[in-house]
Amino acid sequence: MSDQAGTARVRVPERAKRGEVIEIRAMIEHPMESGFRLNNVGKPIPRHIVESFTCEYHGREIFRARLHPAVSTNPYFLFYTVATASGELRFTWKDDHGGVTTHVARIEVSER
């Protein structure tokens, strides 16, 4: 099965100067069910977590995270990159149920 992993929310500056370090925030709505919980009749709730998150800028991977059950519900990351050229930032989340969510943001980079 290949569903969406969840709804993504991403914050990337619309514009930056070449060489500027920009801040990126990315969050996905996801239960991050750890697999360590029991339901109200004592049965284990199966694990359902986002396992990987990546950000590509101009086709080059600039950030990768591997997540374990200790990452909170609705995983959130703040990180940085150097604005090199106008183009796309592609964010991808993959969960352990085959869910994949991709989000694309555009940035315009001007010469200094």
Place this chain on the structure above:
Amino acid sequence: MPAQPAGWCGVTSRRAVLRALAAGACLLAVRPARAAAEEVAAALRETFGGRPITPGKVVLELPKLAENGAVVPVTVSVDSPMTERDHVKSIHLFAEKNPLPRILEVQLGPNSGKARVASRIRIADSQQITAVAVLSDGTLWSAAVQVEVTVTGCGL
């Protein structure tokens, strides 16, 4: 009423608090055994192959007192120029009393510009959290912070 499943979050005395929280479905640890300091040591050995880890260069920001262990903000920054020759390759977070010692790993590179990452994590109980950074020259640096949790990361 049938007997309550043993150990709401493991600890009977917290039952009242948990019941208030839980309204039905919160959570009890399936695995009462927790990652102990030895498990963190084992995870470090497995990840870094016994290479020496030096305290320093890494700043691990966590609240000293976390009200809600299920959502604890964490920031890790590393003293690094983040150039092609000298940058942080990865940052790893470990917990000694969570059900699993690993929390998350991130990979950075010279294009990151700044060696700083923030996220939100679960901390099952009061414990020490450790951050390890791998630099491009192959050296390993770490920082550790003790976090007190008032409401456990119940059902972590």
